[in-house]
């Protein structure tokens with residue numbers, strides 16, 4: 001006969017065993033966030049990931065992408081994702097810079113020689129190691145997406161050398177590294193959420209900002225800030241992260257499916273991105289943007305202090321060297 005004590009001990013063991021054998025998820029729709037509009041390549045790529053998951057789980061797992069910042073501006077969505085209120089977040093590396101020091105490295109000015117170099121680095125071991133960094137912060141790093149190259153644009157004049165930027169008020173992402181990058185050029189950095197930039201440009205609160213072709217175009221910033229100078233100073237990639245809380249609700253097989261679908265969406269993203277970049281460039285030109293090429297070396301030299309300030313940790317120094325060594 002079981003006495004009361006051994007009965008409750010047994011019940012405890014049985015309960016623990018039940019918890020350990022996680023039940024296969026049924027009818028789950030993951031909430032994913034993106035600040036970009038519905039037709040933007042990042043939004044479409046996460047939808048593609050959702051389609052793959054839906055097919056492979058016979059409809060058990062789906063993704064609903066909340067585009068156009070419906071769930072908030074990037075910086076605000078980080079904690080919501082860590083807490084599991086948002087399941088998936090497509091976000092730039094920059095808003096993570098202050099929280100996760102290693103994310104500064106791929107955002108650094110002129111760290112990549114070309115888009116191909118960036119893709120090779122982010123697809124390889126350096127990228128995989130960086131994805132793991134997110135786990136310490138209650139997030140699962142799923143994949144990196146491209147973000148083209150970021151250049152300065154403003155409403156005053158074409159920028160040909162750092163001296164042309166002196167005293168200009170330039171909006172940056174909410175990252176100390178980006179503040180330092182703009183300050184190194186003698187301009188005044190104004191960190192601000194993406195969604196506030198159009199009216200800040202329009203009202204003259206800021207003189208300019210920096211971004212890639214598709215963002216310059218989709219936000220219509222070109223209407224109020226027509227000088228786009230191709231400094232191409234940062235290739236800061238996008239990252240796709242998942243809430244660890246949400247991820248751990250799935251069994252190992254589903255977790256593997258989620259990771260695989262995310263990785264597979266990268267190719268789709270790149271295909272869409274390459275086409276969108278060209279289309280956006282043509283659209284802003286037709287819309288009156290004045291584009292100028294820029295000699296990069298003076299900008300590379302002026303931004304050197306950013307490395308001195310943000311790459312002090314030996315691990316980050318190694319990471320910079322490893323990136324530079326990728327051929």
Ligand code: GTR
Nearest residue numbers: 091092147173194211212215
């Ligand atoms: C875009 C990027 C966004 C965000 C935005 C910004 O290029 O895709 O994730 O970082 O720039 O400047 O805030």
